[in-house]
Amino acid sequence: SAVISQKPSRDICQRGTSLTIQCQVDSQVTMMFWYRQQPGQSLTLIATANQGSEATYESGFVIDKFPISRPNLTFSTLTVSNMSPEDSSIYLCSVDRGRTEAFFGQGTRLTVV
């Protein structure tokens, strides 16, 4: 298994501000994934982050809104920029092991007021 530490675990933010979420993994991984889970919904992939290259964003997500950093093989950040109440969601980072099991951080529960 993988141990993934994600922080903050929750936050309440004012609209128009930005929040950076951190994800630390206990061992080196090639790919890290960022998901969004809107209230009562399933998980949707935001982007895939590879070390040393630009993140790959899914349809409907753009770098200006969700900039991602991947400075090394154990760490990544996701920033939610210029927030609005519609950004209130749980944000999760994930890694997998050899294209088998995926492991998730505990999630960041974001409320925008």
Place this chain on the structure above:
Amino acid sequence: GIQVEQSPPDLILQEGANSTLRCNFSDSVNNLQWFHQNPWGQLINLFYIPSGTKQNGRLSATTVATERYSLLYISSSQTTDSGVYFCAVEETGGNEKLTFGTGTRLTIIP
């Protein structure tokens, strides 16, 4: 992209009951996983099961890849089984990206 539908969307059971959750997917996959999301939002990997059958305690899962569905069985339910169950698939040629199903919310009543 691939579509992943789960049924039923909601399930309420008495403690001790058994249940079967279903996951249908629209295209061939090379990875299928079942997850449990507890009431605090934590996602726990239950099974990696692209085909065949696996068992872990009171839980078991079966995937019939040729017919594009997977089943999760929970026996002798406990209140700690409550939460949302998701299946997630990586479609063939999907570059390790998981697509999550619609989820089944399970509530176990004492």
